[in-house]
Amino acid sequence: MEPAPWPPSRTEAFFSRSPFDVATDLLGSRLTGGAVVVELTEVEAYGGQADPASHAYRGPTLRTEVMFGAGGRVYVYFSYGMHHCVNLVCDEDGRAGAVLLRAGRVVDGLAEARRRRGDVADAALGRGPGNLAKALGATLADTGTTVWDGPLRWTPAPEGPRSTVCFGPRVGVSRAADVAWRCWLADQPSVSTYRRHPKAPPPGG
DNA sequence: ACAAGGATTCACT
DNA sequence: GTGAATCCTTGTA
Numbered sequence: 001m002e003p004a005p006w007p008p009s010r011t012e013a014f015f016s017r018s019p020f021d022v023a024t025d026l027l028g029s030r031l032t033g034g035a036v037v038v039e040l041t042e043v044e045a046y047g048g049q050a051d052p053a054s055h056a057y058r059g060p061t062l063r064t065e066v067m068f069g070a071g072g073r074v075y076v077y078f079s080y081g082m083h084h085c086v087n088l089v090c091d092e093d094g095r096a097g098a099v100l101l102r103a104g105r106v107v108d109g110l111a112e113a114r115r116r117r118g119d120v121a122d123a124a125l126g127r128g129p130g131n132l133a134k135a136l137g138a139t140l141a142d143t144g145t146t147v148w149d150g151p152l153r154w155t156p157a158p159e160g161p162r163s164t165v166c167f168g169p170r171v172g173v174s175r176a177a178d179v180a181w182r183c184w185l186a187d188q189p190s191v192s193t194y195r196r197h198p199k200a201p202p203p204g205g
Numbered sequence: 206a207c208a209a210g211g212a213t214t215c216a217c218t
Numbered sequence: 219g220t221g222a223a224t225c226c227t228t229g230t231a
Contacts, residue, residue, distance in 0.1 A: 044226070053226070055213095063213065080227050081210025087226080100226050130227050172226055195227085198206085206231075218219080 005155050008072075008148045014156075015071030015147075019045035019090040019097040020181060022071070026088070026099060027165055027185050028157035031147070033136030035112040038104030038126050039157075042184035042191045044170045046087070048096030053173040056096035066144050067096040074142045074152055076133065083130030086138045088147065088154070102129045102171065102182070105190040112137075123189035163187055174199040 006014070015022055023045040030039050046054040048067070055077065056067045066075045067089055075087040075098055091097035104126035106113045113125045113135045126132040138152060147154035164186040169178050171192070177200040184191045 046226070055226075058214080061214080077226080078212060079225065081212075081225095083210095083227050085226060098226095102226085128228070170226075174225085197226095199224095208230095209228095212225090214224080215222090217221085 003156050003158050005148065005153065008146070011148050011154065012070060012072045012146075015088060015090050016092050017071070017090065019047060019099055022088070022090045022097075023099045023181070023183055024165060026101075027183060028162045030107070030155045030157070031086075031101070031104065031136065032153040032155070033138060033151065034109070036109035036116075036136055037107050038132065038136065039107050040101060040104045041126075041188040042101075042103035042182070044100040044102055044183075045090075045181040046098050046100060048091070052175040053170060053177075053179075054096065054098075056098075060096070064096070067098050069093060071097075072147050072154075074138075074145050074147065074150060076138050076140050076143045078140060079130070084133040084138055084140070085129040086133045086136065086142075086152070100129060101132055103127050103184070103188075103190050103192050104132050104135070105188060106135060125190075127190050128192045168194065169196075169203075171195055172197050177201070178203055 023043045055064045070093040073089040087098040126135045167180045174197045
């Protein structure tokens with residue numbers, strides 16, 4: 001049974017908490033982009049000016065301004081000259097924070113997702129942040145829109161038991177690589193395989 | 206292990 | 219204003 005969307009005020013309250021808390025609670029919830037609906041299976045929390053791996057680390061800029069606003073907004077950035085990555089802004093207005101959406105399982109709109117992504121296995125359609133953004137059809141223009149009236153709509157997780165939540169280091173970051181702010185659902189084939197940043201210092205040292 | 210690839214940001218002038 | 223390093227990645231080797 002598809003859960004009804006929450007009203008904007010409740011949705012904004014959900015996202016106006018710490019990125020770590022929001023990240024954990026996002027697992028199993030859903031994001032809709034056009035005809036494509038994905039269940040989020042892997043996310044990473046990013047802090048503000050105290051998190052060296054966050055885009056907001058050096059304070060607000062033209063690009064990262066949205067991260068300092070109220071929760072429930074979309075932040076899309078363009079990475080490595082070819083990929084888009086979708087974040088959902090967290091924490092209270094004035095404090096930077098976001099959750100990077102790293103992977104999701106396509107639960108509806110399979111044909112549309114494949115049209116965007118090409119002919120790949122179902123589990124690979126939304127595996128990895130760049131691929132997930134592509135499957136959702138997210139673009140830079142989505143930045144600043146809300147998840148209750150924008151092109152990307154969020155709905156809470158369905159009732160009932162959820163897979164075990166696992167925690168581990170974030171992917172692809174060269175600084176603060178060993179903070180366990182990545183979380184994912186166990187036994188989900190859509191979860192990306194871990195790749196440490198090439199320039200990240202060795203673990204534990 | 207590495208290249209493709211474009212925007213952002215910083216260190217300079 | 220200009221040049222260079224960096225980057226929340228992916229697919230192929």
